[in-house]
Amino acid sequence: MTVNLADVDRVRDYFLGLQDTICIGVETLDGKSSFRHDNWRRPEGGGGESRVLRDGEVFEQAGINFSHVTGASLPPAASARRPELSGRRFEAMGVSLVIHPQNPMVPTSHANVRFFVAHAENSEPVWWFGGGFDLTPYYPFHEDVLHWHQTARAACEPFGEDVYPRFKKWCDEYFYLRHRDETRSVGGLFFDDLNEWGFDSCFGFMQSVGDHYLDAYLPIVERRKDTTFGAEHREFQLYRRGRYVEFNLIYDRGTLFGLQSGGRTESILMSLPPLVRWEYGWQPRPGSAEDSLYTDYLRPRDWLAEAGK
Amino acid sequence: MTVNLADVDRVRDYFLGLQDTICIGVETLDGKSSFRHDNWRRPEGGGGESRVLRDGEVFEQAGINFSHVTGASLPPAASARRPELSGRRFEAMGVSLVIHPQNPMVPTSHANVRFFVAHAENSEPVWWFGGGFDLTPYYPFHEDVLHWHQTARAACEPFGEDVYPRFKKWCDEYFYLRHRDETRSVGGLFFDDLNEWGFDSCFGFMQSVGDHYLDAYLPIVERRKDTTFGAEHREFQLYRRGRYVEFNLIYDRGTLFGLQSGGRTESILMSLPPLVRWEYGWQPRPGSAEDSLYTDYLRPRDWLAEAGK
Numbered sequence: 001m002t003v004n005l006a007d008v009d010r011v012r013d014y015f016l017g018l019q020d021t022i023c024i025g026v027e028t029l030d031g032k033s034s035f036r037h038d039n040w041r042r043p044e045g046g047g048g049e050s051r052v053l054r055d056g057e058v059f060e061q062a063g064i065n066f067s068h069v070t071g072a073s074l075p076p077a078a079s080a081r082r083p084e085l086s087g088r089r090f091e092a093m094g095v096s097l098v099i100h101p102q103n104p105m106v107p108t109s110h111a112n113v114r115f116f117v118a119h120a121e122n123s124e125p126v127w128w129f130g131g132g133f134d135l136t137p138y139y140p141f142h143e144d145v146l147h148w149h150q151t152a153r154a155a156c157e158p159f160g161e162d163v164y165p166r167f168k169k170w171c172d173e174y175f176y177l178r179h180r181d182e183t184r185s186v187g188g189l190f191f192d193d194l195n196e197w198g199f200d201s202c203f204g205f206m207q208s209v210g211d212h213y214l215d216a217y218l219p220i221v222e223r224r225k226d227t228t229f230g231a232e233h234r235e236f237q238l239y240r241r242g243r244y245v246e247f248n249l250i251y252d253r254g255t256l257f258g259l260q261s262g263g264r265t266e267s268i269l270m271s272l273p274p275l276v277r278w279e280y281g282w283q284p285r286p287g288s289a290e291d292s293l294y295t296d297y298l299r300p301r302d303w304l305a306e307a308g309k
Numbered sequence: 310m311t312v313n314l315a316d317v318d319r320v321r322d323y324f325l326g327l328q329d330t331i332c333i334g335v336e337t338l339d340g341k342s343s344f345r346h347d348n349w350r351r352p353e354g355g356g357g358e359s360r361v362l363r364d365g366e367v368f369e370q371a372g373i374n375f376s377h378v379t380g381a382s383l384p385p386a387a388s389a390r391r392p393e394l395s396g397r398r399f400e401a402m403g404v405s406l407v408i409h410p411q412n413p414m415v416p417t418s419h420a421n422v423r424f425f426v427a428h429a430e431n432s433e434p435v436w437w438f439g440g441g442f443d444l445t446p447y448y449p450f451h452e453d454v455l456h457w458h459q460t461a462r463a464a465c466e467p468f469g470e471d472v473y474p475r476f477k478k479w480c481d482e483y484f485y486l487r488h489r490d491e492t493r494s495v496g497g498l499f500f501d502d503l504n505e506w507g508f509d510s511c512f513g514f515m516q517s518v519g520d521h522y523l524d525a526y527l528p529i530v531e532r533r534k535d536t537t538f539g540a541e542h543r544e545f546q547l548y549r550r551g552r553y554v555e556f557n558l559i560y561d562r563g564t565l566f567g568l569q570s571g572g573r574t575e576s577i578l579m580s581l582p583p584l585v586r587w588e589y590g591w592q593p594r595p596g597s598a599e600d601s602l603y604t605d606y607l608r609p610r611d612w613l614a615e616a617g618k
C-alpha cells in the first residue's frame with residue numbers, strides 16, 4: 001500500500017488536466033465570461049491555482065480550484081476519523097469546484113477530488129483518496145435528478161456493484177444540515193479515506209468520478225438555462241443559497257480543513273454564492289413548487305430504484 | 310457562591326424587562342416597522358421569545374431574543390474553557406440581539422447578556438454570567454467609536470478600574486476572524502465565566518452592561534441614519550456583512566451553543582443579515598474610505614487613551 005513520487009506526480013498531472021477540462025467546458029457553455037487565474041503560494045509549503053468566472057451569461061459564479069499543499073501537522077478536520085494520523089507531516093492535493101448559475105431553474109453543483117499522504121518517521125506513508133459531487137436544485141426537475149444519479153452510477157460501475165449505493169448513501173449523510181434537518185442537495189457521490197482497493201484502482205476510481213462530472217452537470221444546465229423565471233424565483237434562489245453558506249461554514253470538511261491548515265481564504269470561500277438572502281421564519285406555501293423542494297427532494301431517496309432505472 | 314431559585318427568577322425578570330426596553334427603543338427610533346413576537350418551546354426543556362423587526366425605515370432587520378433553556382448535558386461550546394462541567398445538567402438564559410441597519414453609514418451592533426447554571430449530583434451548582442456588546446461599522450466615524458467605548462467604560466466603572474480594559478481586550482480577542490486576520494468590529498465588551506465577585510456584584514455588572522447598550526448605540530444611529538449614500542456604499546455594506554456571517558457560523562460561541570444544544574434554528578440565525586454579498590478577491594482601493602475601515606478600524610486599538618479621553 002505504499003506510494004512513490006512518480007505516483008504523486010501522476011495524481012498531480014491528472015488534477016491539473018481535470019481543472020483545464022472543466023474550465024473549458026464551463027467557459028464554452030457560458031459563452032460570455034471567462035476564468036480569471038490566480039496562482040498563490042502558502043508560506044508553510046505548497047500553493048495552488050484558483051480560477052473564478054463571474055457575471056457570465058449562464059453562470060453567476062464558477063470557482064474551480066487546484067491546490068497542492070504540504071504541512072508539518074495534519075489538521076483535525078482531515079484526521080477526525082483517523083486520530084492516529086493527527087499531527088503527522090502531510091501532503092494534500094485536489095480539485096474543488098462550486099458553480100452558482102444565474103437562472104434559478106439551473107441547480108448549483110459541486111465536485112471535489114482529492115489525494116492525501118500522511119508521513120511518519122518510522123513507518124510507510126499512509127495515503128488515501130476522497131471526492132464526490134452533489135447537485136443542489138432550487139426548482140428541481142425529476143429527470144435532471146435521474147440523469148445526475150445515472151451518471152454517478154456509471155462512474156462507479158467499473159469498480160463494483162456496491163460502489164454506487166455505498167457512496168450515494170455516504171453523500172446523503174455527509175451533505176446534511178442537522179440544524180435544519182435537510183439535505184444540502186439531491187445527493188450524488190461522496191467518499192473519503194479510500195485506499196482499500198490498492199493505489200491503481202483507487203486512483204482510477206477517483207479519476208472516473210472527476211471525469212464524469214461534466215457529463216453529469218452540463219446537460220442539465222443546457223436543458224434549463226433558458227427557462228423563463230420571475231422575481232419570486234430569484235428570491236427563492238437567493239434564500240436557498242443561505243443553506244449553502246450554512247453548510248459550508250458550519251459542517252464542510254474541505255472548508256474547515258482549508259481554514260485550519262492556513263489555506264488561501266479567498267480560494268476556500270469561493271464556494272460561497274455571490275449574493276445571498278436570509279429571511280427569519282420563512283416557510284413555503286403548502287403545495288407550491290418551493291414546498292415540493294423540501295418535501296420531495298431534500299431528503300435521502302433511492303432515485304434510480306424508485307424510477308425503475 | 311451558591312445560587313437559589315429566587316436568584317434565578319430575579320435574573321429571568323431582568324432579562325424579560327431588558328428585552329422589552331430594547332424593543333421599545335428600537336421600534337420608537339425606527340418609526341415605521343414593528344416587532345413580530347414568536348414564542349417557542351424546546352422539547353428537551355425551556356423555550357424563548359424571539360422578536361424580529363424587518364424592513365423598517367432605519368433598520369433592515371433587528372432581532373432581539375430571549376431564551377431560557379434547560380438540558381441534560383452541557384454542550385461543548387459552553388464548557389470549552391471548563392471541561393469539568395461538560396455533560397452536566399444545565400440551565401441557560403439570556404437576551405441576545407443583532408441589529409442590521411439600512412444605511413451603510415450606520416454600524417451593525419450586537420449585544421448579549423447571559424446566565425448559566427451547571428448542576429451536579431453531589432456538589433453545589435456552578436453558576437456564571439457572560440455578555441458584552443460590539444459595534445461593526447461599514448463606514449466608520451471616529452466620534453461614534455469614541456462614544457461607544459466611553460459608554461462601555463461607563464458601564465464598567467462602578468465595578469473597578471481594571472474592568473473596562475480587561476473586557477475590552479477580551480472583546481478584541483473574541484470577535485476576531487483568524488482566517489481573515491481582521492476583527493469583526495471596533496470592539497466593545499466581552500466577558501464570560503464571571504462569578505469571581507459573588508452573585509450580587511456579577512449580576513449587577515451584567516445588568517449594567519445590558520442597561521448601557523441603548524445608550525451606546527441609539528445616539529450613533531440617530532446621528533448617521535439620514536446620511537446620503539450611494540449604490541457603491543450599499544455594495545460595500547453587503548460585502549462586509551459576509552464577514553458577519555463568517556464569524557457567526559465559524560466562530561461564535563453563542564451560535565454554536567445554540568445549534569449544539571438543539572435550540573430554535575430560526576432564532577439563533579436571526580443574527581445573519583437579510584442580504585449578503587461575497588466577491589472573490591475583492592480589495593479596497595488604497596486610500597479610500599473602505600481601505601480606512603481595514604487599516605484604521607478593524608484592529609485592536611486603545612481608542613479612549615489614544616484620544617486622551
